Amino acid sequence: MRKSLQLQADMAQEFGTCVFDVTLDCEDGAPVGGEAEHAALVTEMALATTAASPNALVPPRIAVRVHPVDHPSFDADMAHIAGRAGHILTHIMVPKVETVADVDRAQAALIAAGAADLPLHVLIESPAAVHRAFDIAAHPRVQSISFGLMDFVSAHGGAIPADGMGIQGQFTHPLVLRAKLEIASACHAHGKVPSHCVVTEFKNPDAIRQAAQKAARELGYTRMWSIHPDQIRPILEAMAPSEAQIDQASEIILAAQAAQWAPISHAGQLHDRASYRFFWQLIERAHQTGRRLPAEVQLFFKELGHPNGLVSS
Numbered sequence: 001m002r003k004s005l006q007l008q009a010d011m012a013q014e015f016g017t018c019v020f021d022v023t024l025d026c027e028d029g030a031p032v033g034g035e036a037e038h039a040a041l042v043t044e045m046a047l048a049t050t051a052a053s054p055n056a057l058v059p060p061r062i063a064v065r066v067h068p069v070d071h072p073s074f075d076a077d078m079a080h081i082a083g084r085a086g087h088i089l090t091h092i093m094v095p096k097v098e099t100v101a102d103v104d105r106a107q108a109a110l111i112a113a114g115a116a117d118l119p120l121h122v123l124i125e126s127p128a129a130v131h132r133a134f135d136i137a138a139h140p141r142v143q144s145i146s147f148g149l150m151d152f153v154s155a156h157g158g159a160i161p162a163d164g165m166g167i168q169g170q171f172t173h174p175l176v177l178r179a180k181l182e183i184a185s186a187c188h189a190h191g192k193v194p195s196h197c198v199v200t201e202f203k204n205p206d207a208i209r210q211a212a213q214k215a216a217r218e219l220g221y222t223r224m225w226s227i228h229p230d231q232i233r234p235i236l237e238a239m240a241p242s243e244a245q246i247d248q249a250s251e252i253i254l255a256a257q258a259a260q261w262a263p264i265s266h267a268g269q270l271h272d273r274a275s276y277r278f279f280w281q282l283i284e285r286a287h288q289t290g291r292r293l294p295a296e297v298q299l300f301f302k303e304l305g306h307p308n309g310l311v312s313s
Contacts, residue, residue: 001029001042005049005060007229012058015290017301020232021061026077027068027095035073039066039080050088063121065093069102078109086115091143096151097122098129100139107141119143121195125151130179133186142192146225147183149197152176167199167207171214184220196221202228212238222285240289241282249279249286250297 004022012018024045030038046062053060064085066077082092092115094106103122110118120141124130125148137145153164153176163169164176171177180196187194196215201207208226212235215221224235241249255264256276263272271279286293287301 018058018061019290023063023065025065027065039077043081043085046085061090063091068096069105079113082113082115086118091119091121093121095123096125100135103139123148126155130182133183137186137190137192144193144195146195147197167201180219193223194221195223198225198227205234209234209238236289240291241286246286249282250294252279
């Protein structure tokens with residue numbers, strides 16, 4: 001966890017923006033019987049990291065994954081972590097969400113802890129939860145939905161082969177592919193962020209790059225999990241717009257601004273507010289992945305103070 005936080009700081013200095021979130025893990029990270037101690041550890045780590053950089057131009061982006069809502073440690077996790085560090089965390093990640101009622105319970109725990117404004121990111125990890133993805137995405141507290149690949153495959157009791165968790169099978173097995181598309185569609189329907197699952201082949205940078213490209217270009221995912229520091233740069237590169245795309249988007253947005261957002265002609269094509277929205281989103285993605293932007297376009301982000309983070313680690 002400390003290495004991830006240090007890497008985040010180093011890359012923020014390199015890119016001039018925070019290009020990935022660090023999620024401190026209580027679900028799989030806490031030893032059995034040591035849940036309370038681990039919750040205290042991640043809370044102090046988040047507080048200490050933020051306190052160490054009070055005047056940083058690029059503040060750290062830190063989240064915590066708590067235990068599922070039906071785990072005996074869930075309430076204690078939320079009370080301690082959200083209660084003490086809710087004001088500096090970017091979000092709380094809740095795993096194994098099955099229903100809207102689970103989100104309601106997590107929201108109630110945040111409110112009880114005094115963190116009423118803290119967003120929730122949720123993990124969908126079962127066929128039943130995928131069925132309810134649109135209802136879950138519609139919840140106003142939910143900011144992002146992640147797909148839990150390995151638990152999803154395991155939930156099928158062997159009906160999906162083991163390679164459904166691998167780099168090839170997770171993009172070709174119909175049930176896995178359907179689940180990914182359903183989650184992405186639900187998120188986009190309600191203005192939420194779909195976050196793609198992990199790739200376990202962390203020693204293979206080409207595999208992670210290909211997976212990130214497929215997730216972004218074919219399945220509509222705008223964020224992706226990493227499980228190893230070596231995966232972060234390939235994910236950023238795969239999800240970032242090309243230099244040519246950035247140049248085109250910048251020219252169109254600056255021309256539109258000069259025209260007071262009325263329709264314009266650019267390179268022989270008509271553009272209006274519908275395409276302006278598309279090209280602005282492309283520029284946002286370029287900013288979030290640390291790409292070079294023209295100085296005039298970079299000013300937009302200094303004025304807006306836009307949030308970042310396309311990778312969650």
